[in-house]
Amino acid sequence: MAMVKLLCLLLLALLGISMAAETQYHLDSAWYGPGSLKSSQCPSQCTRRCSKTQYHKPCMFFCQKCCAKCLCVPPGFFGNKAVCPCYNNWKTQQGGPKCP
Secondary structure (H helix, E strand, C coil), X not given: CHHHHXXXXXXXXXXXXXXXXXXXXXXXXXXXXCCCCCHHHHHHHHHHHCCCCCCHHHXXXXXXXXXXXXXXXXXXXXXXXXXXXXXXXXXCCCCCECCC
């Protein structure tokens, strides 16, 4: 019986921690949405976005191109493109994503 209570307590603690971590990384569209940047902010935001890729030069080239058009760069190092629809929806001729 004590083992079951301990297991339930552990599961509740893990659930609470995961919920707290998820709410801490809330994506605020006021900071990241379309038109949220000035063109002068693109280089620093693209440096942040591309900082963890091994393909830094192409990432920077396309990120700055996309930022100049969309005036936004999604948060984080990858993903989260839904925050910036223009950035997310710009595709290559082959249909792949244009923006990193």
